[in-house]
Amino acid sequence: MATRVRPSVKKCLVIGGSGFLGRHLVEKLLDRGYAVSVFDIRQNYELPNVIFYQGDLCDKQALLSALKDVSLVFHCASPAPASDNRELFERVNIQGTGTVIQACKESGVKKMVLTSSASVVFEGTDIKNGTEGLPYAKKPIDYYTQTKIKQEKMVLEAYDSESGFLTVAIRPHGIFGPRDPQLVPILVDTARRGKMKFIIGDGTNLVDFTFVENVVHGHILAAERLKADSPICGKAYHITNDEPIRFWDFMSEILVGLGYPAPRYHLPYLFVYGLALLLWLLALLCSPLISFKPTFTPMRVALAGTHHYYSCERAKEDMGYSPVVTLKEGIKRTVESYPHLRQGA
Numbered sequence: 001m002a003t004r005v006r007p008s009v010k011k012c013l014v015i016g017g018s019g020f021l022g023r024h025l026v027e028k029l030l031d032r033g034y035a036v037s038v039f040d041i042r043q044n045y046e047l048p049n050v051i052f053y054q055g056d057l058c059d060k061q062a063l064l065s066a067l068k069d070v071s072l073v074f075h076c077a078s079p080a081p082a083s084d085n086r087e088l089f090e091r092v093n094i095q096g097t098g099t100v101i102q103a104c105k106e107s108g109v110k111k112m113v114l115t116s117s118a119s120v121v122f123e124g125t126d127i128k129n130g131t132e133g134l135p136y137a138k139k140p141i142d143y144y145t146q147t148k149i150k151q152e153k154m155v156l157e158a159y160d161s162e163s164g165f166l167t168v169a170i171r172p173h174g175i176f177g178p179r180d181p182q183l184v185p186i187l188v189d190t191a192r193r194g195k196m197k198f199i200i201g202d203g204t205n206l207v208d209f210t211f212v213e214n215v216v217h218g219h220i221l222a223a224e225r226l227k228a229d230s231p232i233c234g235k236a237y238h239i240t241n242d243e244p245i246r247f248w249d250f251m252s253e254i255l256v257g258l259g260y261p262a263p264r265y266h267l268p269y270l271f272v273y274g275l276a277l278l279l280w281l282l283a284l285l286c287s288p289l290i291s292f293k294p295t296f297t298p299m300r301v302a303l304a305g306t307h308h309y310y311s312c313e314r315a316k317e318d319m320g321y322s323p324v325v326t327l328k329e330g331i332k333r334t335v336e337s338y339p340h341l342r343q344g345a
């Protein structure tokens with residue numbers, strides 16, 4: 001049954017609400033009695049009572065129209081990491097976020113919840129139970145992450161207790177679930193091309209994968225805890241499933257669930273990383289003549305072969321967070337949601 005919320009926080013705008021996380025967030029907010037509008041560069045679904053504003057978040061006038069009477073903004077729009085487009089990441093995640101902040105302030109928005117990423121502290125080497133006290137990555141693993149760092153800093157610094165503009169950043173990690181356009185589709189595509197036979201390293205590296213409904217839960221908790229006297233103002237919070245799992249066990253469970261064999265043969269981490277680096281260099285050198293995007297980028301190899309899991313103690317203490325869906329249940333629901341990606345389908 002829907003839980004009603006206080007009228008003062010009822011009208012919200014989800015920027016990026018057509019995306020994977022954004023749409024799940026919209027659905028849960030509606031469930032909880034919020035009046036929801038969506039601002040996104042594309043509209044790919046319709047829902048009763050949801051007003052869609054199609055536009056670019058770099059366009060302040062377009063944002064101002066969507067922000068009328070809105071008191072709470074969720075900003076979960078970003079170009080996909082796979083687009084690998086430095087200029088686009090900078091324009092949308094940095095300049096665009098600056099525009100979102102300005103537009104929110106001008107429109108009298110009270111609260112802003114940013115979807116950041118736990119990867120803002122990841123440099124391609126092991127992180128075990130990392131806390132929010134870790135410094136931002138000095139050498140981020142890619143341009144996407146570089147702009148997510150800047151974006152998070154901008155939103156947290158925009159917190160202004162005097163004017164009452166309250167901000168918070170949620171740092172999820174490895175979001176998965178129904179309708180995800182990245183994780184499962186990339187995995188299945190790699191398996192269908194016969195490239196999922198190998199485990200990079202010894203296969204024992206632990207990683208956080210977070211079911212999308214837990215990420216949504218973290219966002220809504222943050223929004224509802226964001227008050228003038230709250231400890232969460234101007235801070236970042238890791239939101240995970242709090243069940244780190246071996247990267248290769250997670251991949252295997254999804255693959256086997258969809259009818260594909262699990263990877264079996266081990267390759268040394270440094271060997272694959274070196275190879276990926278070479279391929280990346282080759283792609284760069286050849287880019288004036290031909291364009292090709294290797295599956296095995298150094299960033300992906302680092303994600304697949306190192307420990308990177310995070311503590312969400314701070315979210316538990318300050319926001320009363322705990323995951324609402326277990327990893328096992330999340331994997332089951334995810335596998336069931338992709339009948340078209342099953343082996344032989």
Ligand SMILES: NC(=O)C1=CN([C@@H]2O[C@H](COP(=O)(O)OP(=O)(O)OC[C@H]3O[C@@H](n4cnc5c(N)ncnc54)[C@H](OP(=O)(O)O)[C@@H]3O)[C@@H](O)[C@H]2O)C=CC1
Pocket residue numbers: 015016017018019020021022039040041042055056057058075076077078079080092096115116117118148171172173174175176181182
């Ligand atoms: N998925 C994951 O594992 C993780 C995601 N995150 C963060 O979570 C957020 C949501 O990610 P996710 O749902 O996976 O991503 P999606 O790509 O599914 O959703 C993002 C949405 O934002 C839209 N968008 C992009 N550029 C603009 C723009 N200039 N103006 C308006 N809308 C725009 C996208 O449109 P289009 O598709 O047309 O570009 C898309 O609809 C992002 O901020 C991401 O950085 C953090 C950690 C992990």
Ligand SMILES: CC(C)=CCC[C@@H](C)[C@H]1CC[C@H]2C3=C(CC[C@]12C)[C@@]1(C)CCC(=O)C[C@@H]1CC3
Pocket residue numbers: 173174175182183184186187190195196198200207208209295296300301303304
């Ligand atoms: C934990 C985390 C941050 C996950 C984010 C999602 C993607 C980065 C991964 C989803 C599927 C993964 C994948 C690989 C790398 C990381 C992902 C793209 C490989 C390309 C790594 C090398 C392989 O052997 C194949 C893998 C396919 C799936």
